[in-house]
Amino acid sequence: MAVGLTVPSTIYPVAGVRLSAVAAGIRYTDRDDLVVMEIASGASCAAVFTRNAFCAAPVIVARQHLQDTSPRYLLINSGNANAGTGKQGLDDCLGCTEILAAAADCRREEILPFSTGVIGQSLPVEAFRKAIPHALEQLDEAGWAQAAAAIMTTDTLPKLASCQLQLEGETVHITGMAKGSGMIRPDMATMLAYIATDASIDQAILDQCLRQAVDRSFNLITVDGDTSTNDACVAIATAQTGVNISNLDNETGKQFANALTRICQELAQAIVRDGEGATKFITIDVSGGADESECRQVADAVAHSPLVKTAFFASDPNWGRILAAVGRSGIADLDVSKIDIYLGDVCIVYGGNPAQDYNEEKGQQVMSAEDITVRVELGRGNASLTMWTCDLSYDYVRINAEYRT
Amino acid sequence: MAVGLTVPSTIYPVAGVRLSAVAAGIRYTDRDDLVVMEIASGASCAAVFTRNAFCAAPVIVARQHLQDTSPRYLLINSGNANAGTGKQGLDDCLGCTEILAAAADCRREEILPFSTGVIGQSLPVEAFRKAIPHALEQLDEAGWAQAAAAIMTTDTLPKLASCQLQLEGETVHITGMAKGSGMIRPDMATMLAYIATDASIDQAILDQCLRQAVDRSFNLITVDGDTSTNDACVAIATAQTGVNISNLDNETGKQFANALTRICQELAQAIVRDGEGATKFITIDVSGGADESECRQVADAVAHSPLVKTAFFASDPNWGRILAAVGRSGIADLDVSKIDIYLGDVCIVYGGNPAQDYNEEKGQQVMSAEDITVRVELGRGNASLTMWTCDLSYDYVRINAEYRT
Numbered sequence: 001m002a003v004g005l006t007v008p009s010t011i012y013p014v015a016g017v018r019l020s021a022v023a024a025g026i027r028y029t030d031r032d033d034l035v036v037m038e039i040a041s042g043a044s045c046a047a048v049f050t051r052n053a054f055c056a057a058p059v060i061v062a063r064q065h066l067q068d069t070s071p072r073y074l075l076i077n078s079g080n081a082n083a084g085t086g087k088q089g090l091d092d093c094l095g096c097t098e099i100l101a102a103a104a105d106c107r108r109e110e111i112l113p114f115s116t117g118v119i120g121q122s123l124p125v126e127a128f129r130k131a132i133p134h135a136l137e138q139l140d141e142a143g144w145a146q147a148a149a150a151i152m153t154t155d156t157l158p159k160l161a162s163c164q165l166q167l168e169g170e171t172v173h174i175t176g177m178a179k180g181s182g183m184i185r186p187d188m189a190t191m192l193a194y195i196a197t198d199a200s201i202d203q204a205i206l207d208q209c210l211r212q213a214v215d216r217s218f219n220l221i222t223v224d225g226d227t228s229t230n231d232a233c234v235a236i237a238t239a240q241t242g243v244n245i246s247n248l249d250n251e252t253g254k255q256f257a258n259a260l261t262r263i264c265q266e267l268a269q270a271i272v273r274d275g276e277g278a279t280k281f282i283t284i285d286v287s288g289g290a291d292e293s294e295c296r297q298v299a300d301a302v303a304h305s306p307l308v309k310t311a312f313f314a315s316d317p318n319w320g321r322i323l324a325a326v327g328r329s330g331i332a333d334l335d336v337s338k339i340d341i342y343l344g345d346v347c348i349v350y351g352g353n354p355a356q357d358y359n360e361e362k363g364q365q366v367m368s369a370e371d372i373t374v375r376v377e378l379g380r381g382n383a384s385l386t387m388w389t390c391d392l393s394y395d396y397v398r399i400n401a402e403y404r405t
Numbered sequence: 406m407a408v409g410l411t412v413p414s415t416i417y418p419v420a421g422v423r424l425s426a427v428a429a430g431i432r433y434t435d436r437d438d439l440v441v442m443e444i445a446s447g448a449s450c451a452a453v454f455t456r457n458a459f460c461a462a463p464v465i466v467a468r469q470h471l472q473d474t475s476p477r478y479l480l481i482n483s484g485n486a487n488a489g490t491g492k493q494g495l496d497d498c499l500g501c502t503e504i505l506a507a508a509a510d511c512r513r514e515e516i517l518p519f520s521t522g523v524i525g526q527s528l529p530v531e532a533f534r535k536a537i538p539h540a541l542e543q544l545d546e547a548g549w550a551q552a553a554a555a556i557m558t559t560d561t562l563p564k565l566a567s568c569q570l571q572l573e574g575e576t577v578h579i580t581g582m583a584k585g586s587g588m589i590r591p592d593m594a595t596m597l598a599y600i601a602t603d604a605s606i607d608q609a610i611l612d613q614c615l616r617q618a619v620d621r622s623f624n625l626i627t628v629d630g631d632t633s634t635n636d637a638c639v640a641i642a643t644a645q646t647g648v649n650i651s652n653l654d655n656e657t658g659k660q661f662a663n664a665l666t667r668i669c670q671e672l673a674q675a676i677v678r679d680g681e682g683a684t685k686f687i688t689i690d691v692s693g694g695a696d697e698s699e700c701r702q703v704a705d706a707v708a709h710s711p712l713v714k715t716a717f718f719a720s721d722p723n724w725g726r727i728l729a730a731v732g733r734s735g736i737a738d739l740d741v742s743k744i745d746i747y748l749g750d751v752c753i754v755y756g757g758n759p760a761q762d763y764n765e766e767k768g769q770q771v772m773s774a775e776d777i778t779v780r781v782e783l784g785r786g787n788a789s790l791t792m793w794t795c796d797l798s799y800d801y802v803r804i805n806a807e808y809r810t
Contacts, residue, residue, distance in 0.1 A: 053739040086758030182712065328631070352459075352491060401715045
């Protein structure tokens with residue numbers, strides 16, 4: 001189902017990070033659903049989390065642990081979100097981290113827990129107890145692909161991105177994985193995503209670099225407008241190469257920050273391409289705004305409109321719905337006579353009026369593709385913003401009507 | 406498809422209002438699609454319109470005409486929204502009002518035009534020219550039901566509400582009709598709705614009374630979160646009885662205002678019950694808010710969540726999605742430990758924790774009904790707000806993927 005999404009053929013291991021995935025039987029009976037990620041001592045780690053007030057137990061615990069110390073292990077399960085589970089959920093989450101801490105001989109605070117799956121069901125701690133020793137035996141630097149598959153829920157493909165870059169004469173690697181397909185909306189933290197590099201980066205700089213990257217990637221996607229209770233994105237710098245990123249404004253820092261943003265964008269776009277029921281990948285370019293925030297308002301209205309999304313599903317150039325979404329986006333004093341709208345390269349609205357040389361055939365041609373760009377020019381200033389989303393299909397309804405059955 | 410919606414058996418005519426509906430062939434070939442509503446001289450009229458910046462040509466014209474004078478005729482077509490049609494759309498709209506003005510021997514400014522249907526197609530003025538004389542011949546005080554059917558687009562049933570009340574020893578009537586099924590979202594003006602009374606009310610008081618009523622009815626519903634380019638709601642007071650509403654704060658004024666609000670709520674709820682693809686009618690009660698606006702924020706997040714809406718479609722008590730929507734509604738400092746959530750009478754979350762005595766069977770029983778109430782108690786204050794919405798089904802996708810074909 002995923003739109004133009006393939007698993008990258010080369011995934012570079014990152015020295016200092018080993019991963020394993022095992023079938024713990026947390027919800028699924030026939031697949032891996034538990035991942036352990038080991039981080040070498042001396043690494044730094046930064047993370048952003050969901051802003052959903054009903055955040056999951058592992059989000060609460062991971063946030064606390066991260067304030068306390070630098071993590072040595074990430075413990076990630078799919079199939080159960082451990083959200084909406086109240087005090088019991090917190091106890092269960094702490095219990096799982098204690099099991100891993102005992103088995104790996106570290107402190108509980110050195111473990112960051114993450115969960116994704118059904119909300120409101122108890123976490124089966126015993127399943128963790130049985131599976132964790134096995135997971136520790138299998139840790140491997142080459143474990144990224146298997147781990148990316150194990151954290152999937154309604155995803156149809158694992159999401160991975162990897163690059164190497166030359167910095168100060170040395171080779172540095174960045175590799176990341178993500179999961180997510182539904183309950184996806186931007187402007188908050190993000191989905192589950194884990195990115196590691198073998199560069200050396202202070203925690204404060206890594207944090208700044210991650211937030212920049214997330215703002216230009218995960219926070220610019222939406223599938224259905226629903227922000228998850230469990231979103232988290234983690235960046236790890238293992239310091240296993242001699243390259244030290246100490247300043248994001250110099251040449252080395254900029255190169256690294258750009259590479260991290262690209263990796264995050266690849267993962268974010270992979271989430272949209274594998275959005276629940278997606279048959280189209282839609283890029284929404286808004287330019288000519290007075291500031292970035294009003295560009296986001298317009299992009300947001302178009303990206304969340306169920307009418308726009310069903311028209312894309314039908315490959316129907318029903319541009320009136322795009323125009324209606326722009327019109328209701330809530331910008332004060334929007335002068336429609338300055339607005340141009342394009343479907344791909346085809347102008348559909350020029351100066352607020354239907355474009356003279358537009359015809360249905362031209363629109364139809366753009367809409368038939370799997371990848372489609374909508375461009376809105378507001379004529380109010382120089383700010384711009386790009387968001388990515390997918391269409392709304394029968395399968396989105398089917399997947400979410402049948403999710404728990 | 407409509408959920409528990411029936412056409413009222415008694416529709417009281419309103420003295421001073423005559424209606425007719427004819428088949429003009431504007432888009433449909435086999436049904437009425439043009440309505441003329443004649444208003445007796447001496448009536449007052451108030452209206453609210455969409456706040457969509459890309460509002461339709463008839464909205465622009467009707468707004469202007471209403472500032473100019475009190476209307477004698479409403480001219481309403483379905484099948485074509487005359488929105489996104491630029492200058493040509495304005496010319497076409499004015500042309501149609503001129504045709505009616507000539508045939509009815511009044512000024513163009515005494516006509517309010519309204520359109521609903523596909524966005525971005527030219528209005529066939531010639532179809533109006535042929536049909537209008539015929540429509541004028543058929544004007545009838547008993548024409549409400551036929552008119553309500555003629556303004557439908559994806560609606561499956563006409564929407565009517567009617568009541569009589571005794572005020573100061575006289576009988577006063579209020580009758581209204583509305584259309585709308587998709588591109589429905591609150592917090593703006595509303596859909597096409599026309600309400601008439603034979604009471605006598607000054608324009609300023611009628612305007613105030615209408616805005617109050619719309620705020621408590623049409624502005625509290627959503628089907629898909631998309632605000633139309635053509636929404637309008639019109640109230641007409643024909644002054645054909647001796648009852649004069651001159652003050653909304655005295656007993657008579659309050660009785661009338663309450664009755665008008667009830668009529669608007671009946672019509673608004675009818676729109677939701679006939680929402681595109683709807684199989685469930687969902688009432689969202691939010692109480693315990695610090696103010697009404699934060700109650701709306703919470704209700705809005707729940708009502709627009711595609712995940713909540715697909716769970717309702719599946720009759721699945723997946724309450725975690727309701728909790729997640731409340732959590733992402735954006736209220737600052739939301740303390741989840743004070744939140745209770747109910748599905749019907751069944752408590753699912755108490756003090757932010759899963760309710761002790763909740764079980765899936767209880768939730769399933771509530772979800773099996775067609776009419777379902779979600780109640781969220783925020784524990785922050787005394788404000789409350791109720792919104793109405795419907796579920797998200799395969800048929801919503803089908804209707805909107807096939808709309809233009």
